[in-house]
Amino acid sequence: IVERNRKAAGKSGAAFLDAVRKTQAGTHVQKVGAYSATGGDTAHSYSEEEKIAFVDWVNDCLGQDPDLAGRMPIKAEGEGLFQACTDGIPLCKLINEAMPDTIDERVINKKGLSLFKKSENHVLCINSAKAIGWNCVNIRPNDLPEDRPYL
Secondary structure, three states: OHHHHHHHHOOOHHHHHHHHHHHHHOOOEEEEEEEOOOOOOEEEEEEHHHHHHHHHHHHHHHOOOHHHOOOOOOOOOOOHHHHHOOOOHHHHHHHHHHOOOOOOHHHOOOOOOOHHHHHHHHHHHHHHHHHOOOOOOOOOHHHHHHOOOOO
């Protein structure tokens, strides 16, 4: 879609942005944040379809995990996915799903989760993701507990 819109809009940034907005108007795209440091109009977004598919995959991968009992399955509606990840446990477990044994399960803080222990989980998650080659640009440990859907 983006490439088609880029060709249709030509080289003009404003025309390209208008073409993207017209395409998004016909889909279920959720705009979750905007950035305009240079006067531009950049927005973080995700489609509802992407979120539902990701929630289904997470539920399939982690649905039987005893450490996540009581919070699985994650509901696809609303902000359930983003709220479920605020302590870092599901994110660490998903990294192990992608690359087994990347994170030693014994180092994941699972009980008595103070802000400090949650922060340790977030640091562990981000560092492990980088270690296996994921591109984690401008994501800090304190971003994860803030329910930022675009992360």
